[in-house]
Amino acid sequence: MPRIGLTATNLATDSNAPEGTLPSPQPPSVLPSIPGYRLPVRSGTLAPNEVPMEAAVSSAPKDGDANVAEAANGARRNAFPAVRPEVPECFPDRSPSLFPKQEWAGRVTAIANGTFDARLRDLTGGGREVATIDLEEVSPEDRGRIRVGSLFHWVMGYETISGTRSNVSRIVFLNSPRMTERDLKAGQDWADRLRAKWNLD
């Protein structure tokens, strides 16, 4: 498996951890159940009964709910006909002596004031989270890869090197897909056709 990420950073104790070839981490095979959307009745100006608003929970994933873990694993859904996501097919390799305790797949949503915001998918416990992460938590050589839309893999755990155990937190960015002239041309063609159909010219 070729390395597609870049240098990992070891923030806790060891910045020279050897790189190896463990298989890519996978999301949990069975996603934890997410309870249905409920609005238990609470205090209001009236006193409604204690009846939750039941709502069906569809078992199938939703189109609009594409998530970074699946994208990063290549198990992507063809959410919309015109969407052809091209994201790296695997996570970066990591040290053979790294024992992960917690892993996330993330996508950057904003960058500001020495931090970046990201949507996270918890690959260990399941569930979705959001985070503001200091740029310092990313290795200097990786910081240039941080863009809105960039995918990353974040692992916390411990590493044993020559019998010495150290805690690690590594955020490794995947190579972002780039927009090509061909993509832009196809986008323009789509826009021109639809705008003509909608009499916008």
Next chain:
Amino acid sequence: MTERNAPHSDEAEVSLFGPGYGECAVVHAGGGDWIVLDSFGPPRERPVALQYLDALGLDPARSVRLIVATHWHDDHMKGLGELVSRCPEAHFCCASALGSREFMSVAAALARTGLPDQGIREIHAVMTHLDQTDAQPVWAMASRRIHRSSGCEVWSLSPHDEAHTSFLKSLAPRPGTVPGRGMHSLTPNQLSVALLVRFGGGASCLFGADLERRGWTAVLRDDTKPRCESSVFKVPHHGSANAHLEGVWDELLEPAPIAILAPWRRGRGALPKEGDVARILACTPSAYATTDATSGATPRDRWVKKRLGNIKAHITPESGAHGMIRLRRAMDGESSWRVDLFGSACHLRDFAA
């Protein structure tokens, strides 16, 4: 009376949903016609508007007449594509700038690369759906009536030409830059569609979307907008100070209107802040938030919790506790709005900023 009761045919309803990241409003326009503003849904669930209408025993396919995307930020867009596809009787409305060649080309190109964030992906999905069903958007702009039914009319009050033009300029490819790169750094708040909903009996509601101060200044200056003072105000931009303008409260709202807002929480950032809460409460004592800002932490291994405490990152669950503010009143006569709070919704004075 429970939340499962649909409003009477001659009863207006304004309901605002928000879990702490996400905002959606549904409006009963009278006569069984519904309007949906923006969308969100809990992970792997249907958009909250569809769930709510279902819970009321209504068929969204037959009852939703208008869906408005106020702007394409993620917190207002999740599930929008599904919402539009499930409501074939509804017109879809968004800012006219989204129909520009610049926006559409870049959105489609980004979609091809898999780069776009959720908001742009949802807008692109909606346009693809409209194409397939031979429908087309209603374009929102300053002082334009975008919808009329027997029970109400809806006006877009923004965006103004200036915001439209500067947006298109910002999309133009610049030498040496990747086309479309600018899309991510734009703040679509300036293109937010603020809406005025006027009900048959005379009551009206002002929906502020995420429109910021500059946009409101243009709204106030515009003398072609309909003249009326609203009794309900969906406070813009989650209560942020950068969307507050005294003139809006003085000129566009009744004294002490009902103010409703959906808080916003993202990592370390959160709105409204303590000062925002105080400012809004100084404008009106009747202010409500869709959630009380308590967000449960994700249950986690003790080792991981301890390590997370040592690094510079702040993590919160994507969706906090869900809540709904519901306002109802008879369409005609002098009746006033009745406020019901559900789930984690609270009076703004109880909001923990």
